[in-house]
Amino acid sequence: MSTGEEITAKIAELGAVIAAAKKEKKPIEEWKPSLDEMLALKTKFKEVTGKDFGPPKKVNKAKAEQAAPSEKNKAKNEAKAKAKAEKEAKKAKQRAERERAQKEKAAKLAGIGQDNFGDSPLVQSKVKTERVWTGIGELKPVLAGQEVLVRGFVQTSRLVGKGAFVLLRSQLFSVQGVCFESKEISNAMVKYIAGLPSESVVDVTGIVSVPDQPIDSATQKMVEISITKFHCVSKTEASMPFQMEDACRPDCGKETDVGAYTGEERESEDGLVRVGQEVRLDNRWLDLRTPANQSIFRIESMIGHLFRENLMSKGFTEIHTPKIIGGASEGGSEVFTLDYFGQEACLAMSPQLHKQMTAACSGFERVFETGPVFRAENSNTRRHLCEFTGFDLEMAINEHYDEVLAVFSDLFIAIFDGINERCKSELERVREQHPFEDLKYLRPTLKITYAEGCKLLRQAGVDQDDYEDLSTINEKKLGDIVKEKYGTDFFFMDKYPLSVRPFYTMPCPENPKLSNSFDFFIRGQEILSGAQRIH
Numbered sequence: 001m002s003t004g005e006e007i008t009a010k011i012a013e014l015g016a017v018i019a020a021a022k023k024e025k026k027p028i029e030e031w032k033p034s035l036d037e038m039l040a041l042k043t044k045f046k047e048v049t050g051k052d053f054g055p056p057k058k059v060n061k062a063k064a065e066q067a068a069p070s071e072k073n074k075a076k077n078e079a080k081a082k083a084k085a086e087k088e089a090k091k092a093k094q095r096a097e098r099e100r101a102q103k104e105k106a107a108k109l110a111g112i113g114q115d116n117f118g119d120s121p122l123v124q125s126k127v128k129t130e131r132v133w134t135g136i137g138e139l140k141p142v143l144a145g146q147e148v149l150v151r152g153f154v155q156t157s158r159l160v161g162k163g164a165f166v167l168l169r170s171q172l173f174s175v176q177g178v179c180f181e182s183k184e185i186s187n188a189m190v191k192y193i194a195g196l197p198s199e200s201v202v203d204v205t206g207i208v209s210v211p212d213q214p215i216d217s218a219t220q221k222m223v224e225i226s227i228t229k230f231h232c233v234s235k236t237e238a239s240m241p242f243q244m245e246d247a248c249r250p251d252c253g254k255e256t257d258v259g260a261y262t263g264e265e266r267e268s269e270d271g272l273v274r275v276g277q278e279v280r281l282d283n284r285w286l287d288l289r290t291p292a293n294q295s296i297f298r299i300e301s302m303i304g305h306l307f308r309e310n311l312m313s314k315g316f317t318e319i320h321t322p323k324i325i326g327g328a329s330e331g332g333s334e335v336f337t338l339d340y341f342g343q344e345a346c347l348a349m350s351p352q353l354h355k356q357m358t359a360a361c362s363g364f365e366r367v368f369e370t371g372p373v374f375r376a377e378n379s380n381t382r383r384h385l386c387e388f389t390g391f392d393l394e395m396a397i398n399e400h401y402d403e404v405l406a407v408f409s410d411l412f413i414a415i416f417d418g419i420n421e422r423c424k425s426e427l428e429r430v431r432e433q434h435p436f437e438d439l440k441y442l443r444p445t446l447k448i449t450y451a452e453g454c455k456l457l458r459q460a461g462v463d464q465d466d467y468e469d470l471s472t473i474n475e476k477k478l479g480d481i482v483k484e485k486y487g488t489d490f491f492f493m494d495k496y497p498l499s500v501r502p503f504y505t506m507p508c509p510e511n512p513k514l515s516n517s518f519d520f521f522i523r524g525q526e527i528l529s530g531a532q533r534i535h
Helices: 004-023 028-049 061-067 071-110 187-195 277-282 291-313 352-361 402-422 424-433 450-459 472-486
Strands: 117-119 147-160 163-170 173-180 201-209 224-234 337-340 343-347 366-374 387-395 446-449 490-494 517-522 525-531
Touching (some): 004 028, 147 173, 163 187, 291 387, 387 402, 402 490, 472 517
Antiparallel strands (some): 147 163, 366 387
């Protein structure tokens, strides 16, 4: 079959067969082959003729006539179409405005296009600006209403409703910053601040305000910063070994005064998390960020400054002596030995030989040094250190070693006064974590003899002979007795038994069993030892 007529005839024939089968209600399995063949022929019919098989569609004349508008209705229909088009255009414009507003709101919430928060570029000394940073310690109520720029560590941050609270810390000082959603502050900015890792370094711009209640968690309790800009200068990448908040908690118990350090960590009596000694030392770089430790280093620095300042005002010369020497500089302690290009040498346990050389033999008369001292003492107590910074002085006397004691009395009083005057903030930061009582001292310094000290111990029921060395426990007890009797934590004691002092100590001219030697004590702890040398 190659023509449309032939295909049409065949389709008609098959249609009759199918119609008859349906009329006789034969199962579809019997007449389905005829149906499949007829459908295939209809497809072939379209291929041959280009038309669909079947009669032409009837035209609805009434509908066609209705569709053809009259001249009268043409203008009316055009007006309706125009009004409809204008209405659709208005709806489209309103829809576009809503979409634009929604996009702007979403962008603001996401912080897109805003420059008042985010990560700052790496500081590479590429640009210089006119910005001025204010130290956190300088923030006081007098600055209320002023805009400031501060830099510090993020100690804590938290999200509260639609606001963020952050505690910023720099050196010894801390301040609270607050940020709430507004037209200028996006939700993304608030979340950025609250989600920043602790100990990240940030630049914060804001307005200083005075809170209704003091901020107990900050050193700058009477001010806070209403944040307007917040940028991270250096973000913490790895998790911290401990939280700074835990490392700054006040001591729960008192450190033992006597005994060996075991390294064992004790549980806090109040149940709060605290960072133990071992963890602190393993992460010393982080532990030194605590305000208390920063203050201890600053007080130590000030002590060195006051030591130099006072002695130089009294005609002393600072010297710097060797720390690798050929032999032990004094007895009573082991030394660290080392190989010095094939020869045995040791680390200096004292600068005394060089002090004596310069002061007495070289005519300097008055010298001092601050430097490292090494002692190979394998004792894990608070009274024994393998390495420490020693403050040493040596001076020629005119007739009596009391001249030296007078220098020491003036020196310590100057140091104590200087710390109290110049390190007020540092002392408070230490006190917050390690509570202590203010040091009490007399002017001039209290002086008692060794025999008088032993008598005070015996009067308190302690067995102590005038010619026996004081034990650590008895030294501590004597400090308590002196504090109660004389109202001072600081005193010195002289005329020690010659048998308990180094070989170079000058014997006492009135009693050869005693010596021209002395020790200084703070709260029962020996902090200085000295003597007139044999010459």
